[in-house]
Amino acid sequence: MGAEVWSAIIAGVALVVAIFSVFFAAAQSRAAKEQAQAARGQLELADKARRESLEPYVVVDFEVPKENPWIIHMIIENIGSTPARDVKIDFEPTPYTTMDSETWRFSDIKILKEGIKFFPPGRRIEILFDNGREAIERKLEHRYRVTVNLNGPFGKVEPQVYDLDARLLDDVLFVSSRRTVHHVAEALQSIDKNFKSFLRRQRQIDT
Template identity: 40%
Template sequence: MDAAEWIAASSAGVAVLAAGFSWRQVRHARGQVAAAQEQVVVARQQLEHAEKAHREQNEPYVIVDIQPAGGPRRGLLVLIIENIGSTVARNVRITADPPLESALGDEYTTRLHRALERTFPMIPPGRRLEYTFDGPMRWENIELPTAYTFTVRCAGPFGQMEEQEYAVDFGTWVETLLPALPLKQVESNLDKICKELRSLVGVLEKSHAPAIREENERVMQEYRDRVAAQAAQRQGDDGTESGTMDEG
């Protein structure tokens, strides 16, 4: 093999080695590009999650529920509309399926319809609205539904929000209420009050016994004096009438 052939063979070898090196560089570069693209995708997802979290933390959340009332109104059911979010809810509209109907009568049913037919201009954070919905007689009227679906539409600081649906079925916890016992509870509370009053009266009588006796004696003495005065007046009147008759 002459020098020209050696040079040609060497050049070919160098070219093969350069091609292999270039191919490895290209493959490495492609890997870097793919990794960079994956990082971009991950960064975009993280940004989207951060924006979503920020949006959720700063959006209003208007919930609708039917709950048993507490305190003196125990035994009643109330319709609750409350903004549990951190910002103002605007242009709030609520619909119920099926339409609300109260066993308390047409007056309460009309009030509920008026409440849901209006558009609330705004409901501030923490604002809670309560409407009397029904009473213990609800459980006696099996024709009325116990399940409702409420749809809430409103706007927040980022514009119109997605519709929210709340499925409420108070028939599932009717056993936790005491539909027939509110009066019994009232009677029990009245009995406790009467016992406490009797006990208080007993304590007062013991602690103020001398004063009470003195007051009773004073009243009795005033009564005796009044009776005696009336008797003396009658005797005087009788004597006057007798003297007048004698002169005649």
């Protein structure tokens, strides 16, 4: 072969090597970029998990107390690890109970109107919500979507939403129907006492 042929072959090989080197470098760059993105993603997930573990978590639910299965309590509890601030609880639709009257409505209680400024972890609040037996007799639905807005140590926390249905407690409430007349009278007296005490506390808070 002549010198020109060998020169062409060498030039072709060099071109192939150059092209391969370009593709290899691009592949390495792409792999490095993907690894960096994956590392950033893992760090972001770890940071999100850490932040969530340090955020307050406020639960709202209905409950029938064991000592008096004729009534329904609304429970508000911070089961998170840090204090919640500026807690606002919104019901949809507006709650209506058998105890509502022209002068007092459950929806007007201070916690629902003004919220909770500071709610430490582990704190649990029980509020008399309704007379369960009367609610059943009057066929009140008591189904609500409750949205809890609050702030945590890192600022605003994602709203916590609950679909509550007090009618799921009907079976618990019906247990009390098997009690004696004496137990019924005691339960009614307890309801009246709890309700009057609740109204006194609300008036003191409002003033």
